[in-house]
Amino acid sequence: MKALPDLDWQKARKREVLVLVAFCEKSATVPTLEGTVRCVPGDAILTGVLGEQWPVSRELFEKLYDPILPVAMGKNGQYRGLSHEVDAARLTHQCQILMPAKRGSLKGTAGDWLVRQQDGSLGIVASDIFFKTYDFIE
DSSP states (O other), X not given: OOOGGGSOOEEEEEOOOEEEEXXXXXXXXXXXXXXXXXXXXXXXXXXXXXXXXXXXXXXXXXXXXXXXXXXXXXSSEEXXXXXXXXEEEEOSSOEEEEOGXXXXXXXXXTTOEXXXXXXXXXXXXXXXXXXXXXXXXX
């Protein structure tokens, strides 16, 4: 496996997309497309454009998502992901990244995208989902 610094990072912008959200009430695991990730009470479990699910910490979620009325922040329902800038690199090889706080690991394959949020957290996004939800910044 190659080191992350060898990747060709590009600036991208997450589009405003609608997601369904359910808040985790007790510690559990969420099967994502890239691996099983642990969630803790208060985390948001999002369902995306192709029915894929992934957990987001409450702190990061409140920075990146707004509820769609009549839903109130912190309640289950539909939310809009706010447009925001990220760094993205297309994987040229198989990759595995460990999630913080022993929450699990994500696996990517060549063609998937490694996405680095502004807070430094990493995620892996399948290519078809990446192109439905991100635009490159020139």
